[in-house]
Amino acid sequence: MSTTRVPKVAGTKPPIPAAPHTSAPAAECRPVDRLAAVQDRLACWISDLTTLHELTERLARTSGLDEALREVLRAGAALVGARRGLLVLEPADRLGPDTTVGLGLGHADLGTIETVPHGAASYGILLDGTDESADSTGGTTGTGIPGGLAGTADAPDGTAPADPAAPTTTATTTPATPAASASGATESDRPAGRDEIIHPDLPHEPGLDPRHREVAAHLGFDASYALRLTTERTGHLAAAVWLYDEPAAPVERQRHLVGLYGRYAAEHIARQLELSRARGTLATLAEELLPARLPRVAGVRMAVRHDTGPRGGGDWYDALPLPEGALGLAVGGVTGSGPSAVAAMGRLRASLRAYAVMEGEDPVAVLSDLELLLRLTEPARSATALFAYAEPDQHKLVLAGAGHCPPLIIGDHRIEYVETSLSAPLGMLSCWEAPSVEVRPESGETLLLYTDGLLHRTGEPMDRALVRLHAAAQSAPRATRDDPDLLADHVLRTVLPDGLDTLDSPEDVVLLAVRFD
Known part of the structure; x- marks a missing residue:
């Protein structure tokens, strides 16, 4: 039996049967989704750069060492999402001045925090350059910018994140660099110290110093994030600790931003410290x-x-x-x-x-x-x-x-x-x-x-x-x-x-x- 043929007429084409729906439309949308993702990422980067620019501009306008320390503490708290904190200035050359400033903490609160043994406090570990309490969760970054934190973001390989409230302490270290310090020693002569310490859940963290746990309970903070401020020329200068009222930890993006800000802040503090010492020496000379x-x-x-x-x-x-x-x-x-x-x-x-x-x-x-x-x-x-x-x-x-x-x-x-x-x-x-x-x-x-x-x-x-x-x-x-x-x-x-x-x-x-x- 022969198939009926449609006669050819000028200006017409034979009808083409519609193909069944496949995954092709979804494939056609992928470039649009990728473009939207790129745009979101660019918007995020622009927002981060704008934030860093504003914060560094505020820091650059500070006119004294104490004002600079307080501004660093305030800006860091905004970056990591904390309400309180303290910054301990202890230059590596031991020439002083040694001081502590607080954010949302009174003199009595700072005195209570200082009752924690120096080697057990986050700032003490960072400034002493020891790494005795590091555990298997500690990571290393070669750039000095804080790396990823388990439980805060997806890993680059796509593995699932861990629970951010897990009772672990995370630290990152930077490799030593042969830059001369103010005391004459080089970074390679000193033990590699931590860059950051994270206590995401202080009440349930195993191995924590008992006094540290008591002070946290007394002052009402359940988590902390500490960052060391250092330069290649002077070595470590200070350590900032931000306190959370409940179990928490800064996410990858927050740690990256505060790490970048910390680099600039450390250089600014080093300049203010040098100027403060020169002024002090000159004032002492004039008084004498x-x-x-x-x-x-x-x-x-x-x-x-x-x-x-x-x-x-x-x-x-x-x-x-x-x-x-x-x-x-x-x-x-x-x-x-x-x-x-x-x-x-x-x-x-x-x-x-x-x-x-x-x-x-x-x-x-x-x-x-x-x-x-x-x-x-x-x-x-x-x-x-x-x-x-x-x-x-x-x-x-x-x-x-x-x-x-x-x-x-x-x-x-x-x-x-x-x-x-x-x-x-x-x-x-x-x-x-x-x-x-x-x-x-x-x-x-x-x-x-x-x-x-x-x-x-x-x-x-x-x-x-x-x-x-x-x-x-x-x-x-x-x-x-x-x-x-x-x-x-x-x-x-x-x-x-x-x-x-x-x-x-x-x-x-x-x-x-x-x-x-």
Whole structure:
């Protein structure tokens, strides 16, 4: 039997039977699914990069070591999803400073955590560089970026993750690198230390130090994640520990991000640490060049406040007992900042003491000799100075100033500036000369000597800053005026309230209060 044929007609095609549905449509959708997955991954990477950029920008804006440590702790808590934590600074070179800062923890809480033996605490294990308690779950990464955590993400080979709440401790280590440390040893000379320690379930973790478990129960945290902050140049610097209120552990992505952030944070902390040490050394040098204590002179009580700027300035003060019960008082400052200014300040102060012993009863002669010495030995530098020759038993002061701020007399019946003659700073003219001024302070009055740094730190013009200083002295209670220590503190708090009294200002501050009984 023959099959009926459809006649061919122009513009038509014979019908094609529809094929049964197969898996082909699903195959056609795979590229779309893959594209969506790639887009999701790119969006995730962009989000991570944006987060890291914002956090590192915040860290870069910190201006001091303590502020940097607190910012690292806060940013790390946001990355790993923790609410509380602590950061322990213990540089590998053992030169200090050693300090601990907390997030959501008070001083008492930090003290309680420190009762855990150092070798059993997470931060202690990281900073000591020991690996005695590592178990079979510990992993190693060759890049220094925290690797995978069992139970937090699928492994690269597609194996199923383990239970994240399992009572295990996970640690990763980095291979030693032959980078020289600040102490002279290399990383290869030290044992390879852990990079991170994870306690996902402290109450049920076997082998945990009993005190560690007690402290966790007392403070109410059930899990912790610790990260070591280290650089190739300095070795380990600090360890940060973040605390969870319930059994938990950061996932792979969180650990990767905090590891990247930790690298930058460690470099930033290293720079802030170096700067803090330099400032401390400079401040110590400046303090050692000034009197260790004020002398005891009959009829006079004195108090001094000295605050050195971050770069180290050349402001100084002096109180020198002189023959026949007299007292030499001096304040001043040299131009510039840093070690050279501090050294110049030391030389100038020592010279002034010598001139004061020889001819202190004539302040003009003292400053003239000082100006000549400065012009001959340091022609590129200038200085301001004020010297007063006091006879406490006579209630008599003779003083002279060279470009320096006028002293302030504070008493029950008057609060006024001493009208010193206007004179150029030392080293500014070919020959310095200015008349002296005699003042007779009454019993109970205080002479306030200060450097211009006190006025500059206010951020106001000099005339307004002088008005502020006068108002601060005028607002002092009667009991405060009777004690030079209380008066000095009151003036500083009033003239430089919170925010103006920080070390961020490059200006030194010297305030010398001399009360005549």
